[in-house]
Amino acid sequence: MTTEPAGLVVIGASLAGLRGAEALRQGGYDGPLTLVGAEAHRPYDRPPLSKHVLAGELRPDATRLPERTRLSARWHLGNAVVSLDRSARRLSLADGTALAYRKLLIATGAEARPWPAETGGGLAGIHTLRGRDDAASLRADLLAGPRRVLIVGGGLIGCEAASCLRDLGLPVTLVDSNSAPLARALGTWVGGVIAACLRESGAVFRPGTQVLRFEGDAAGRVARARLADGSIVEADLVIAALGATRATGWLRGAGLMADPGGLTCDAACRVLDMDGAPCPDIYAAGDVARWPSRLYGDRLVSVEHWGNAVEQAAHAARNMLAGPDDQRSYVHLPAYWSSQFGINIKAVGLTEGADAVAVVQGTRASRRFLAVYGRGGRSIAAVSFDQARWLPAYAEAIAAGAGFPPILDATDQPRIESAAPGFPSPRVAARSTEAVHG
Amino acid sequence: MANLMADAMPDAALFAAVTDPANRADPYPLYARLRQRPVWRQPDGSYVVSGHAAIRALIFDPRLSSEDLPPTRRPRTGNPLKDFILNPIKNRITASHRPLIFRDPPAHDRLRSLVMREFSIARVLALRDRIAREVDQLIEACRGRPEVCLVSDLSYPLPVTVICALLGVPEADEPRFQVWATQLATAVEPDAHHDAEGRRAIIDAFDAIAAYMRDLIREKRRRPADDMLSGLAAAGPDGRKQMSDFDLIATAVLLLVAGHETTVNLITNAMLTLLRHPEELDRLRADSERAPQVIEEVLRYDPPVHFRTRKALGSITIAGETIPKDAPVILLFAAGSRDPERFADPDRFDPDRPDIQHFGFGGGLHYCIGAPLARIEAEIALVALSRRLVAPRLLCDPPPYRPGASLRGPEQLAIGIGGIV
Structure with a gap:
């Protein structure tokens, strides 16, 4: 000691x-x-x-x-x-x-949530991407010229990796259990834009299915994945992007x-x-x-x-x-960004529980837009695709508890039509608050 | 008018005092009074925004529009073909071919991205030698004189030459651009009031430059060179025109006009400020690496553009005021850049400030496209002036100013010199 x-x-x-x-x-x-x-x-x-x-x-x-x-x-x-x-x-x-x-x-x-050992997690060539060492070892495997890279999970990391790998010219398949990528973060309505980008980039997008297990070759290196729909994807490099x-x-x-x-x-x-x-x-x-x-x-x-x-x-x-009588509350509007498929994505707020989404500036077809999420008539979150400069105004409206949609009369505003955001039902495994260990 | 109580709240005459030429030399005490209410409703229903935080919020507010020009109205002629078919079409064309400074997204964004691509850093850096050569020649021409006028001897002619080089205007045609630039300079002045004759002169100048540009664009399409106009006139990847000829002409004229007087003011204001702070001029002379800091601080302390006017597309609540739909909004950039809430000791000229986040180039989606070029031009000019003018001193302080309150700058800047080295 x-x-x-x-x-x-x-x-x-x-x-x-x-x-x-x-x-x-x-x-x-x-x-x-x-x-x-x-x-x-x-x-x-x-x-x-x-x-x-x-x-x-x-x-x-x-x-x-x-x-x-x-x-x-x-x-x-x-x-x-x-x-x-x-x-x-x-x-x-x-x-x-x-x-x-x-x-x-x-x-x-x-x-990073690892791929379970019992369904192939121990095989060589299965990567997660969270830390610097993960990135270094993944990069080294990419340089070896994989025949096909399988990305499991179309969240932010999975999509960013897919975009990068396609830029490198590598064959990519992305499997996600939802009908569109980024479904959990942004819903399938917005995620559909990235689905189109994925396909345009030349990646194979396999929505609505899951990897059941990985199988290896004689050397213990991953060779293929068996999917829930009965199909097989031959891949010698895997990125498990399953969240954290x-x-x-x-x-x-x-x-x-x-x-x-x-x-x-x-x-x-x-x-x-x-x-x-x-x-x-x-x-x-x-x-x-x-x-x-x-x-x-x-x-x-x-x-x-x-x-x-x-x-x-x-x-x-x-x-x-500070002293015990001077403890201030932390008030924070969550915000993040991502860059993928040449698009700068920025988001503010929490989309959880959103019951509506609407494009308030630009158009989804042009992939330059700003969309706001509503819940019970209030604006709770917003996302911009290549329109980040307007986001602070929406962040302020959201923090102030504005109605949905907020900020009418903006420039480049289409006729505002509200859509179903398409969030998947909550994943039981990801629910975290119940089991408390002491 | 200049008798001001710093702690008094804004009154009805305050912004009128800003536009009053009598206050041109030093509008900053007026700005300090205006800032007492960072967002202030004038009796005419327009709003003056003078606080740094409020300006910053508004330049990123999607409800603020720059399409504030009234559509062109052609008078009734009595000829139904003209009145009901031809002129409405012409009106629409005029309205849809405004330069991008007067347009909102999505049209603004499309045009701006095309211009930005051609206004590349590489292209700007390639102009360095040309700018340096021009500056040297302009200074050389003053040799043997006991005094120079910075405006007419250097700041005024330099930017036109540079813009012509950028666009790809043949050097032989430059003198015509110097004339047009002068005639068009007042056209973008937000507070300008033109009489019939003045309007006629502006329209004639515009027609002349538009006709010249149309020919030049045709020439660039036939024989493209490595210049901006060739790039903008070239076909896109789909083989179609990227910009209509109307937009191309409007853009070229905009670059000339918006890039001219602003750069004149930047160079002149910078030299005026340095002559008023001789220790800073000495430091710059000793260390030309200080030029970028000096220029940033000039952009904060005495900027070339003082305000721009926008229009509220919807009601906007900010700093305790609600700006109603359709109200004109005057963004008083020069006051925001001297806001004591944002800058310590804001009225002190201090190039060593750690965090100069000024509005000298405006901000938001209309942030000055030419900022990198303006910085390089000013840097080359100031370094050369600081090194080559021997014992420079102001002969007239304050100098006489041009009438504009927004595009504000000295009309002349007489400097006594002991020679040229």
Whole structure:
């Protein structure tokens, strides 16, 4: 056991961890500061991994995040926290180090959902794409010239990868259980635009079916996939883009409200214990945090977006340095972007529960449009395809609880017709809030 | 008019005072008063927006339109063929072939993307040598004189030459463009009031330049060169015209007019500001790498364009005011760039500011297309002026200004010099 003085400890050395640590220093904290990261790398940026890094425009190690403040921190990298003992205020790291803390910021993020071992997950050539090392190994396999790449899952990562791989001229098949890509994020009505882009790019899009299992060759490398519709796709490289689960496994036994869907916090980013009481000295931010969103009726949400990692980390750090009577609520309108098939997609708000969608500027046919999602007559989210400049005005309307559709009388406004957004029914496996492990 | 109480709220005469030529030399105290209400309704129902945050929100608000010109109305002739068939068609053509600065999406976006593709950074950088040569010649021509007028000796002739080179106008035809540019300069001035004679002169100049352009476009189609007009006149990948001839002419004229007086003002305002802050002129002379910072700060501190007018397509609530549908909205960019809520000590000229997010090139979808070219022109001109004018000093401060309150700049800038090196 080491005798490091107990200071502030940030668990997780990615975007939220780094920005949180910087905010602590910028907020005037000059005591001991420690960052612990499961990966061996200094904080790096993830968005380029599924775009420029796959395309070979950027080396995986060129994604390092700029450190904007002199942190004077102690780093434990490549050394995950394995347990938290709240009564002793102590963390145990994978290498056996014990680390005392005064306050904690938990920013462990999320982990890619792997393909299950029992249906072929152990085969070589099956990749996930979450971290820098994933991107490097996938890129190396791409350079070997696969005969066909099978992408499982048409979410943002799956679609960005498909777009990149088609630009590289590789044969691509994308399988998604919904009728259109991006169905869970944007609904099939908007996702249909990307379905058309996918097909135009020369990729084979296989909607409405699933991969049952992968089969390998004699060398243990993936060779084909068997699909639920009885067909077989020959593919020697697979990207499993199945979404992510929150990195909370290490909190088992810590007595906190944590499960694969997130680590529950109060509005001030303080982590809740099993009785639902906020821990005054433990905060969470970024992908791992699940917090009551004031803009969405205090529903617990967890948001896997870059902007949230930055803002929430700064907010949590601010509250960590403030007194118990000065804990401010985190109010955030989620936002993200994607680039695929030459289209810049930007979205704000949460589409969950949307019962209507309408194009309010541009046209879906031109692939330049801005669409708004409504729920019970209120505007709850908006997405732009190559029309990002107008999005802030819609974000403001959504945050202000505007009716649906908002902002009439805009330039380039078509006759507004509302459509069914086409969201798939909630996936039971992805529901996370029920099973809480303590 | 200039007797102002800084803490007084805007009154009915305030914006009229902005347009009053008597306040041209220093409108900034008026702007400070206007900013007391960042969005202010004038008695005539128009709105003056002077706060940085409000301007920023509005330039990205889809309810603000730039199609604020009334459609051309041709008088009744009594001839039913003309009145009911020909003229309505002509009116429609006129309305649909406005230059893109006066158009909204989607037409604006289509035209702008074509222009942006041709207004490439590579093409702008390729003009560097030409600009430097021209600047040298213009300065050289002042040799032996005890004083120069920056406007007529350099800032005024330079941009026309550069735009002609960019478009691909033969050098021999440049003098005609200098004349047309002068005649058309006032046409885009939002607060200009033209008498019948003035209007006639503008229309004649437009007809002359349009006729010239039509011929030049035909020539570029026959013998394309590596210039902007050739690029815009070329057929698209589908073999069809990318831009109609109307749009091409409107765009070429727009580039000439919008790119001319603005650049004149940028160079002149920059030199005026440096002469008023001699320590900054010395620092620039010693270190030409400072030029970009100096230019950005000039764009904030004393910009070439002070305001533009838009129209609200729907009601917009901002900064506690609700702008109703159809109301004219005056975006007072130059006031936003001096907003103390956004910039510390905003009335101080400080090229070392860490975060100069000015409205010197406007903003939003109509952000100045020529910004990179303007920056390079100003940079080359300022570096050369700082190095080659010996002991420059202002002979008249404030200098006389041209009438425009929006496209605002000195009419002359007399500088005493000890020689040219």
